Amino acid sequence: MLDLKFIIKNAEEVKKNCLDRNISADVNAVVNLAKERSSLISELDDIRAKQNQNAKLMKSKLTEDERAELIKKGSALKAESVKKDELLKSVNLRLKDMQAKIPNMTHPNAPRGKDEDSNNVKYIFKHPTEFDFTPQDHVELGKKLDILDFDAGAKVSGQKFYFMKGDGVLLEQALINFALKTLISKGFILHITPDLAKNSVLFGTGFNPRGSEAQIYSIENTDLSLIATAEITLAGLYSGEIFQEKDLPLKLAGYSHCFRTEAGAYGKSSKGLYRVHQFSKVEMFAYTRPEDSDAMLDELVSVEREIFERLEIPYRLVECCTGDLGGPAYRKYDIEAWMPGRDGGSYGEVTSASNCTDYQARRLNIKYKSSSKESNFIHTLNGTAIAVSRAIIAILENYQQKDGSIIIPKVLRNFMDKDILTPPVKSK
RNA sequence: GGAGAGAUGGCUGAGUCCGGUUUAAGGCGCUCGACUCGAAAUCGAGAAAGGUCGAAAGAUCUUCGGGGGUUCGAAUCCCUCUCUCUCCGCCA
Numbered sequence: 001m002l003d004l005k006f007i008i009k010n011a012e013e014v015k016k017n018c019l020d021r022n023i024s025a026d027v028n029a030v031v032n033l034a035k036e037r038s039s040l041i042s043e044l045d046d047i048r049a050k051q052n053q054n055a056k057l058m059k060s061k062l063t064e065d066e067r068a069e070l071i072k073k074g075s076a077l078k079a080e081s082v083k084k085d086e087l088l089k090s091v092n093l094r095l096k097d098m099q100a101k102i103p104n105m106t107h108p109n110a111p112r113g114k115d116e117d118s119n120n121v122k123y124i125f126k127h128p129t130e131f132d133f134t135p136q137d138h139v140e141l142g143k144k145l146d147i148l149d150f151d152a153g154a155k156v157s158g159q160k161f162y163f164m165k166g167d168g169v170l171l172e173q174a175l176i177n178f179a180l181k182t183l184i185s186k187g188f189i190l191h192i193t194p195d196l197a198k199n200s201v202l203f204g205t206g207f208n209p210r211g212s213e214a215q216i217y218s219i220e221n222t223d224l225s226l227i228a229t230a231e232i233t234l235a236g237l238y239s240g241e242i243f244q245e246k247d248l249p250l251k252l253a254g255y256s257h258c259f260r261t262e263a264g265a266y267g268k269s270s271k272g273l274y275r276v277h278q279f280s281k282v283e284m285f286a287y288t289r290p291e292d293s294d295a296m297l298d299e300l301v302s303v304e305r306e307i308f309e310r311l312e313i314p315y316r317l318v319e320c321c322t323g324d325l326g327g328p329a330y331r332k333y334d335i336e337a338w339m340p341g342r343d344g345g346s347y348g349e350v351t352s353a354s355n356c357t358d359y360q361a362r363r364l365n366i367k368y369k370s371s372s373k374e375s376n377f378i379h380t381l382n383g384t385a386i387a388v389s390r391a392i393i394a395i396l397e398n399y400q401q402k403d404g405s406i407i408i409p410k411v412l413r414n415f416m417d418k419d420i421l422t423p424p425v426k427s428k
Numbered sequence: 429g430g431a432g433a434g435a436u437g438g439c440u441g442a443g444u445c446c447g448g449u450u451u452a453a454g455g456c457g458c459u460c461g462a463c464u465c466g467a468a469a470u471c472g473a474g475a476a477a478g479g480u481c482g483a484a485a486g487a488u489c490u491u492c493g494g495g496g497g498u499u500c501g502a503a504u505c506c507c508u509c510u511c512u513c514u515c516c517g518c519c520a
Contacts, residue, residue, distance in 0.1 A: 037480095038479095038480065038481080039480090039481095040480095041479070041480045041481090041489080042480055042481060042488090042489095044480090044489080045479090045480060045481085045488055045489040045490090046488080046489090048488085048489055048490085049487095049488060049489070051500080051501080052488095052489085052501090054500060054501080055448075055500060055501040056448090056501090057500095058448065058500060058501065059448050059449070059501090067500090070500065071499095071500045071501095072500085073500075074499090074500030074501075075499095075500065076500095077500080078499090078500070078501095242438095242477085365478095367477095375477080
């Protein structure tokens with residue numbers, strides 16, 4: 001969330017930012033509630049100071065009358081403070097709720113626009129793959145190769161679930177290992193995180209566990225939800241802590257399963273593996289000093305690019321416009337891989353890297369102590385190393401041969417002990 | 429799942445039985461200073477985080493795992509939740 005003082009001081013800019021981002025938030029109401037909160041705190045503190053004084057007086061030797069007098073006075077003060085405290089609590093509750101709806105500020109260079117049509121293409125790697133035959137989509141390919149079974153997923157768990165089978169399993173593990181190995185070489189500390197997290201951690205990361213647009217599965221009768229990304233657990237990992245400046249930047253990698261309800265997300269372009277309820281992902285997460293977060297975002301993007309370039313998959317790099325940023329992001333870059341089978345060939349998002357500045361840190365209370373001994377909110381960033389399901393779409397569709405076999409990208413061959421996937425020979 | 433013991437500042441650790449003299453002792457580590465050519469040792473001093481008001485100086489409040497309660501007053505009493513440890517059971 002944004003700092004209250006910042007909102008009050010820069011109310012007009014905050015309002016404009018909400019408009020740019022196509023988010024409705026009542027900034028005026030937040031400002032008014034914040035002022036009400038301040039004066040309530042002052043009043044309550046005054047009463048508490050008097051209570052403390054009164055209690056101190058009770059320690060000295062007193063006559064019965066004096067004692068009775070002080071107790072009476074204390075009772076009155078207490079009644080007053082309880083009343084004030086209740087008022088303050090209700091203001092805080094309303095304020096927090098409204099404050100959370102205000103998105104992060106936006107990098108001045110981020111393109112302005114309502115939706116992804118306004119995103120800026122920054123770079124294009126290779127040209128869309130060309131075929132001298134009609135390419136199939138990954139669903140057909142996966143079925144023929146017998147590595148992907150959506151029917152079985154639907155039978156056992158419902159639509160948008162799937163089984164990976166045979167060489168598909170090897171391919172998934174190869175992608176994960178390739179990503180993990182790449183990240184080690186870049187100085188990331190590897191983690192396998194829990195696949196469930198407390199709702200307070202979800203909230204702190206900017207996900208709304210039970211909101212109307214919740215993408216999140218929550219576990220009945222508990223305070224837990226299935227995570228939508230390891231960003232949640234890696235952000236929660238240091239919640240409430242204070243870093244020493246010398247330990248920054250800290251780069252983490254998190255391998256987890258990701259769960260998304262994807263309510264209402266149907267249609268052609270979300271066919272097959274593109275939008276599923278469960279997938280595996282290796283996520284990058286970084287904690288930095290505020291002055292280093294811009295450079296760290298570039299670093300995360302360069303790792304993502306390297307991964308897809310070494311997989312030799314055509315992609316384009318886009319910078320997301322204001323309307324496509326999501327609440328916590330200050331600036332965001334996506335990599336969209338070429339997917340020949342998607343609507344007859346189109347780019348589809350495979351990674352996303354965001355600089356969240358201090359927006360998550362403020363909610364999660366993560367700080368760092370600088371050499372000047374001052375502590376400040378830290379900056380957090382996240383980026384996808386490999387979202388396995390979508391990477392598999394890109395590999396199957398770009399590397400397919402006329403006979404339906406798939407050439408394995410060079411960098412994955414050692415991890416799989418295979419360089420080609422071929423459809424099984426049907427026994428008669 | 430059962431039984432028991434715990435959670436105190438950067439770390440360690442007293443205080444909790446029996447509420448007020450604690451401004452949360454002592455130790456370790458840390459910072460600064462003295463001594464020293466320099467260091468160690470020693471001596472002296474300092475140091476938590478956050479909120480509110482304030483231009484600032486400062487004032488004041490909150491925080492002894494979380495939440496709630498009793499009381500004029502809670503680290504201390506009561507309720508509740510979470511987590512940790514020991515033993516037992518079950519288990520990949």
